Amino acid sequence: MKWNSQDIQLFIKEREYIDTAVVPLYPVSFREDMKQSVSMTEFIQLLSGQLEKQFKGRLLMLPGISYLKTLSEDKLTSDLKEWEDELISQGFKHIFYITSDSDWKTVEDKLTGGLIWMPSIPLENMDDQYKNSILDDQVKQLLNLFVRKWQNND
Amino acid sequence: MSKNRVSRRQFLNYTLTGVGGFMAAGMLMPMVRFAVDPVLQSKGESDFIPTPQKVDEITEEPTRVDYKFEQVDAWYTSEETGTAWVYKDEKGEIVALSPVCKHLGCVVDWNTDKSNPEHFYCPCHGGLYTKDGKNVPGTPPIAALDVFPIKEVDGYLYLGKAEPR
Numbered sequence: 001m002k003w004n005s006q007d008i009q010l011f012i013k014e015r016e017y018i019d020t021a022v023v024p025l026y027p028v029s030f031r032e033d034m035k036q037s038v039s040m041t042e043f044i045q046l047l048s049g050q051l052e053k054q055f056k057g058r059l060l061m062l063p064g065i066s067y068l069k070t071l072s073e074d075k076l077t078s079d080l081k082e083w084e085d086e087l088i089s090q091g092f093k094h095i096f097y098i099t100s101d102s103d104w105k106t107v108e109d110k111l112t113g114g115l116i117w118m119p120s121i122p123l124e125n126m127d128d129q130y131k132n133s134i135l136d137d138q139v140k141q142l143l144n145l146f147v148r149k150w151q152n153n154d
Numbered sequence: 155m156s157k158n159r160v161s162r163r164q165f166l167n168y169t170l171t172g173v174g175g176f177m178a179a180g181m182l183m184p185m186v187r188f189a190v191d192p193v194l195q196s197k198g199e200s201d202f203i204p205t206p207q208k209v210d211e212i213t214e215e216p217t218r219v220d221y222k223f224e225q226v227d228a229w230y231t232s233e234e235t236g237t238a239w240v241y242k243d244e245k246g247e248i249v250a251l252s253p254v255c256k257h258l259g260c261v262v263d264w265n266t267d268k269s270n271p272e273h274f275y276c277p278c279h280g281g282l283y284t285k286d287g288k289n290v291p292g293t294p295p296i297a298a299l300d301v302f303p304i305k306e307v308d309g310y311l312y313l314g315k316a317e318p319r
């Protein structure tokens with residue numbers, strides 16, 4: 001389900017079936033790593049769009065969290081924990097974060113939800129066909145990961 | 155002889171009317187076009203989308219066919235990829251099924267559930283469909299997979315808009 005009025009209506013009606021929340025994490029920087037933070041955001045947006053399409057009926061794709069790269073790790077982690085607590089209390093059985101920002105890996109074990117880290121690929125210099133085949137590949141890996149998690153927990 | 159001669163005044167009249175008419179036509183034609191074109195476009199060929207699938211290469215095994223189309227979302231147009239499951243049935247007729255699960259809209263896969271081979275399987279809540287797209291009772295989906303109208307153009311498969319059964 002996407003974060004739009006039409007899908008949310010369905011979500012409210014069929015809530016028992018949608019047990020997974022996915023939160024994209026988008027780094028924002030205006031410093032020397034600005035370009036990098038943009039391409040990370042672009043890449044994760046593309047991936048999460050595909051992911052939502054494949055698993056529309058079981059996951060809710062949240063609008064995503066943009067955060068300043070200058071914030072401290074502690075602050076970022078505690079903010080994210082608040083999201084997590086709310087999602088858990090609202091009955092989501094599976095929570096996934098999806099990001100290209102490798103800094104999250106160091107705090108991975110402080111989180112209840114699963115962290116999916118996908119290294120961002122510089123898509124801007126690729127022709128469309130190549131780009132699509134690369135994305136397809138990445139999405140396939142991602143799908144497997146979800147299916148495996150679901151199977152382990154069902 | 156002299157009676158049939160075109161006078162200067164007549165000559166000017168004719169030419170001016172001619173040129174004027176031409177100019178008027180030049181202005182009107184695009185306007186008429188503008189009004190009529192959308193009507194012409196909404197039917198016929200343009201409803202069918204070409205796929206890269208050659209018709210004579212379709213087998214009895216359902217295969218994924220991806221195709222590209224333009225989607226207009228309010229004022230925003232984007233290129234989208236669509237998918238169909240395509241195969242030949244026992245009668246040799248081509249069947250193209252929509253991969254969108256009729257339960258809550260996940261994408262179904264062919265033959266991926268080990269305990270139910272030769273079925274379309276939805277990984278989200280275990281929805282099952284037989285090869286012809288009928289939903290298996292007792293699994294969440296309540297309807298059969300949508301079917302694409304198909305067409306062959308120059309040996310390639312074209313798909314219409316998927317319809318519920």
Ligand code: FES
Nearest residue numbers: 057255257276281
């Ligand atoms: S979306 Fe396919 S079984 Fe629920």
